[in-house]
Amino acid sequence: MRTLRRWAPTLGWLAATAVSIALTSVALLPVLRTAPAGEETLVSVRELSREGRNDNRSVTVTASPRPIPSSATPSVASPSVETPSAADTPRPSTVAPRESTTRDGWTVTTDDAGVATYLRSFRVEGGHAVIRASGGRVHTVTATPSLGFSTKTVQNTPDNLAVYFLEPHHHFIIHVVWRDDAPFAQVSEIGD
Numbered sequence: 162m163r164t165l166r167r168w169a170p171t172l173g174w175l176a177a178t179a180v181s182i183a184l185t186s187v188a189l190l191p192v193l194r195t196a197p198a199g200e201e202t203l204v205s206v207r208e209l210s211r212e213g214r215n216d217n218r219s220v221t222v223t224a225s226p227r228p229i230p231s232s233a234t235p236s237v238a239s240p241s242v243e244t245p246s247a248a249d250t251p252r253p254s255t256v257a258p259r260e261s262t263t264r265d266g267w268t269v270t271t272d273d274a275g276v277a278t279y280l281r282s283f284r285v286e287g288g289h290a291v292i293r294a295s296g297g298r299v300h301t302v303t304a305t306p307s308l309g310f311s312t313k314t315v316q317n318t319p320d321n322l323a324v325y326f327l328e329p330h331h332h333f334i335i336h337v338v339w340r341d342d343a344p345f346a347q348v349s350e351i352g353d
Contacts, residue, residue, distance in 0.1 A: 267294075267344060279344050287326025287333035288312060294344035299337045
């Protein structure tokens with residue numbers, strides 16, 4: 162009886178802790194299971210390999226062409242009665258080519274509005290992917306699997322993209338997120 166009195170407070174504390182953990186997990190379970198509408202959740206590599214065993218197709222996303230600014234077209238002078246001098250002769254206006262720089266493996270170009278666009282090519286044994294990122298959004302340009310691999314792209318938010326190259330027991334994952342006003346990429350290999 163004396164031993165039970167010593168352990169009673171500890172056993173009471175353990176029981177209260179276990180009950181609070183159980184109630185918390187039951188209360189949070191619906192929240193944790195719910196994904197925002199229209200968004201896929203990231204899936205495990207095993208599920209992806211089961212889904213895409215014979216899926217050897219290439220995924221290509223193309224952007225619509227940008228309109229050419231009016232300043233890029235040369236101006237043409239209308240005919241006049243007077244003979245123009247060399248100083249009066251109109252010259253075609255030229256647009257300087259956009260300069261690109263390289264930051265952390267990404268080719269960075271900046272448009273006229275000052276918005277930076279990042280482009281990077283990833284080549285792994287499982288395939289080749291080109292990814293573009295700009296303004297907090299990450300997009301797949303192309304994802305082409307190597308022979309024997311399949312590809313799967315998962316994007317649960319506009320700033321989070323994963324490209325999987327899969328074969329049985331061997332996977333490559335290219336994961337790109339937008340962080341601190343720039344893309345961050347991580348390439349992983351799982352299996353043999």
